[in-house]
Amino acid sequence: MPSALDQITAPTAPGPETLGGTVPAGAERRARDDLRRQIADLDRRLGELFASAFPRSGLDWGVGAVGGPRVLSTGELERVRDALALRLRDAQAELARRAEVEEANRGLIERMIAAPERHRWVIVSNEDIGERGCRHWHSRPRWGILGILFNWWRVRLSSGCPLAAGLRPPATRVTAPSEMAKKRRKRRPRAPAAAPAAAPKPAAKRPAAKVPRKPIADERPAAPWGSFPLVELVVLFGLVLFVAGFFLVDGERGTQLFATGLVIASLAGLELSIREHFAGYRSHSTLLAAAVAVAVMLGLYYLADLSPTASLAAGAGVGALCFWALARTFQNRAGRMVKLR
Amino acid sequence: MSAGAEASGETPPQLGWVAPELVEEFPGLALHYLAVERGSGRSTRELRQQLRVLSDRFSGAQAINLRHQPIPWAYRVFYRHIGLDPDQQRTPIEELVLERMQHGGFRSRSLLDDALTIATVESSVAMRAFDADRVTGSPGIRTTEPGEGLEGRPGELPAGTLVIADEARPLALLFGAVAAGRGVRPKTKRTLLAAIQVTGVPALAVSEALWLAAGTLEDG
Numbered sequence: 001m002p003s004a005l006d007q008i009t010a011p012t013a014p015g016p017e018t019l020g021g022t023v024p025a026g027a028e029r030r031a032r033d034d035l036r037r038q039i040a041d042l043d044r045r046l047g048e049l050f051a052s053a054f055p056r057s058g059l060d061w062g063v064g065a066v067g068g069p070r071v072l073s074t075g076e077l078e079r080v081r082d083a084l085a086l087r088l089r090d091a092q093a094e095l096a097r098r099a100e101v102e103e104a105n106r107g108l109i110e111r112m113i114a115a116p117e118r119h120r121w122v123i124v125s126n127e128d129i130g131e132r133g134c135r136h137w138h139s140r141p142r143w144g145i146l147g148i149l150f151n152w153w154r155v156r157l158s159s160g161c162p163l164a165a166g167l168r169p170p171a172t173r174v175t176a177p178s179e180m181a182k183k184r185r186k187r188r189p190r191a192p193a194a195a196p197a198a199a200p201k202p203a204a205k206r207p208a209a210k211v212p213r214k215p216i217a218d219e220r221p222a223a224p225w226g227s228f229p230l231v232e233l234v235v236l237f238g239l240v241l242f243v244a245g246f247f248l249v250d251g252e253r254g255t256q257l258f259a260t261g262l263v264i265a266s267l268a269g270l271e272l273s274i275r276e277h278f279a280g281y282r283s284h285s286t287l288l289a290a291a292v293a294v295a296v297m298l299g300l301y302y303l304a305d306l307s308p309t310a311s312l313a314a315g316a317g318v319g320a321l322c323f324w325a326l327a328r329t330f331q332n333r334a335g336r337m338v339k340l341r
Numbered sequence: 342m343s344a345g346a347e348a349s350g351e352t353p354p355q356l357g358w359v360a361p362e363l364v365e366e367f368p369g370l371a372l373h374y375l376a377v378e379r380g381s382g383r384s385t386r387e388l389r390q391q392l393r394v395l396s397d398r399f400s401g402a403q404a405i406n407l408r409h410q411p412i413p414w415a416y417r418v419f420y421r422h423i424g425l426d427p428d429q430q431r432t433p434i435e436e437l438v439l440e441r442m443q444h445g446g447f448r449s450r451s452l453l454d455d456a457l458t459i460a461t462v463e464s465s466v467a468m469r470a471f472d473a474d475r476v477t478g479s480p481g482i483r484t485t486e487p488g489e490g491l492e493g494r495p496g497e498l499p500a501g502t503l504v505i506a507d508e509a510r511p512l513a514l515l516f517g518a519v520a521a522g523r524g525v526r527p528k529t530k531r532t533l534l535a536a537i538q539v540t541g542v543p544a545l546a547v548s549e550a551l552w553l554a555a556g557t558l559e560d561g
Contacts, residue, residue, distance in 0.1 A: 029365065040418040047408035047417070054405050061428060068424025069503040069515045071366050071484065080421055 028074065035077040042084040049091050055132035059094055063087050102130040109137050109155075116153040121227070134161040145232030221279035231268045238265030277326065280333030285326040293319025352376075354551045357535070358481035363503070367422070369540025372482050372505065375551045376473045377558050380529035381453035385561050388456075389449045395462055396446035404438045412465035415541030423503060425516065432516075434465045452561040453525050453532060460554035464546045466536050468554060469505065471512055471523050473531035478508030480535060485511060493521020505535065532558060 050061055063083045066076045105128045112119040116139045125136035138156050141147025147154075223230065241261030245254045270291060273284040297315030300306045306314070357372035364370070407413050416432040431439060437458060441447050447458050457468050471480070487500040491511055498504070504511035513519040515537065525532055534554050536547045 032366070036418075036422050039421050043418050043421060044414060047414060051406050051409060063421075063426060063428070065426035065429060066424045069517065070424055070499070070501045071363070071503070072422065072424050076424065077422075080424075084421070 031074050032072075032077055035074065035081055038081050039077065039084060042081065042088055046084060046088050046091070049088065049095065053091070053095055056095070056098060056130055059091055061087065061091065098130060102128065105129045112137060112139050113155050116155045117151055120153060134158075145229050145236055148229060148232075221275050221281055223275065231272050234268040235265050238262070238268060277330055278333065280330060283327070283330050283334070285323050285330060288326050289319045289323035292322045354536075354548050355479065357479055360481070360483035363482060363484065367419075367540065369538065369542070370419075370482060371538040371544075371547075372480060372535055373538060373544075373547045373551060374480055374533055374535040375555050377532045377534060377555045378530075379558060380472075380532055381451045381525050381527070381558075382561070384449045384452050384455045388452065388459075388557065388561055391459060392447045392449055392455060395459060396441055399438060399441050399462070401442060404442050407435060407438055410465065412542050412546060415539055416465075416467060418541070419539040420516070423515070430516070433461050433467045437462055453558060456554045456557035456561065457534075459557055460550045463553055464550035466538070466542060466547050466550035467516060468550055469513060469519070469535045469537070470525050471519070471533040471535065472525055472529045473533035474529070475523055476507045476512065476533055477510075480505055480507050480512060480533065482506070482515060482537075491518065491520045492523065494518065505537075534558075 046061070053059055066072060066079055072080070105124050109124050112122060112124070119139045122139045123136055126133045136158050138158060139153055140156050142152040142154050146152065238261045241257050242265060245256070245258030245261055249257055273287055276282045277284040277288060293315040296318045297311045300314055301308060301311040354373045354375045357374055359370055359372065408417055413432060413434050416434070417427040420427040420432060427435065437447060447462065449455050453470055457470060461468055483504065483506050485498045485500060485502045485504055488497055489511060490497045491514065503515040505513045505515060511520060512523045534551055536550050538544065538547045
């Protein structure tokens, strides 16, 4: 592709800095015509590049104005032309650099799919390969802790963008051609402009556990203790106790092991449910409300010596109240009352 | 004699004057105008429905590729030629399409503004509207003289600023603010629709834009 700068020629004659309201004839005007043609060509190329760059963000397309509307002098037209050429060259260089990174990331996806166990926890998103959408490829263990233990890995393809959230975009000020619009338009507070997105980075250097990703409702919320599989280990421990109590140990000790395993595994599951629910990832209103109801019921029955009927009624009441509160909380977080996956 | 008296009813669009020094500098620059025997007012349900249909026809891909199209590109280039940055002070069609993308549709404001929105989106031609009874003679495009200003705007305009003017005073900056009291107000009875033609914009598109806006305004 020929550089835009190659086609730029010097104006045929030097000109004054300003026109001062008069337009000199002859060579001076031909020089300006020539510059205007170059500006038109550069703007066309910049427009083509802008369209081909979509949906990549973070590129600077701005070319400063020299002030107008007025007839620009030769020098000012040269400044506009030079600024356009510079912007075009920078954009071409940046796009070429990104294309290399994106091509490398596409290769990485192919390698991940071929051998996921060699690319543990690696995430490659659509943004990393220069495409629109929120899809991402994530190398994850199959069956959680079992996959880690037995080296069973797979690449999961996630899709779907999160629901729109947060402040609405700032209202645009349209220059209405008539004065009627000015009388009807209401001013809205402007939200702060979003910072331009950063250029994509090589995905191979971004293991999922180490890179903080934007918390979105379509991703399972990260545990406070990081990537360590604590919940999975606790569940495994609970299962071991559960199986040992049920099959291997007889008598009262076996029952204790069975119950302990059940409680430990349930608590681990409950922790995960709480995390997912309050992050707006998945609704667990019924489960959490039932857990609270059972806890209240048992507490009242064993500690407060209430009758079974009263304990049941109180537990049911508290459970219903909790369900309402939990469902409202989830609705606030996720934008809907129920979200199943 | 006002421009509205020259061109009213079924009169075809008229060609406004352009200062000689501008004709030499920008050979494609022209101002076409058409007077309509009605002012603005509340938009109608049919017009709002038309805006919704128009909104549905515009997708993000079209918005991205807008500057590839000849007429929007011609205005972008002309903006650069006169010292404006079309990414800061957007061309009328880009401004409307940006609003369409951000708001999810073309907004309905008033009868006149909806008519201009429809005409601009359909033809991509930059249009303005003035109170025809407050325009002296025929409108045109010229540069300002030293000491001239825009009504309602403090201070003087820099000499050489491109303005739409009648035979007495500047009416508006070219692609910019309208002088106070010269635009269409609630009590305006006759509207002067003006379309700015630049190099690369066919006269047919300009005529179509004016007819479309005038027709919408008269039917509304």
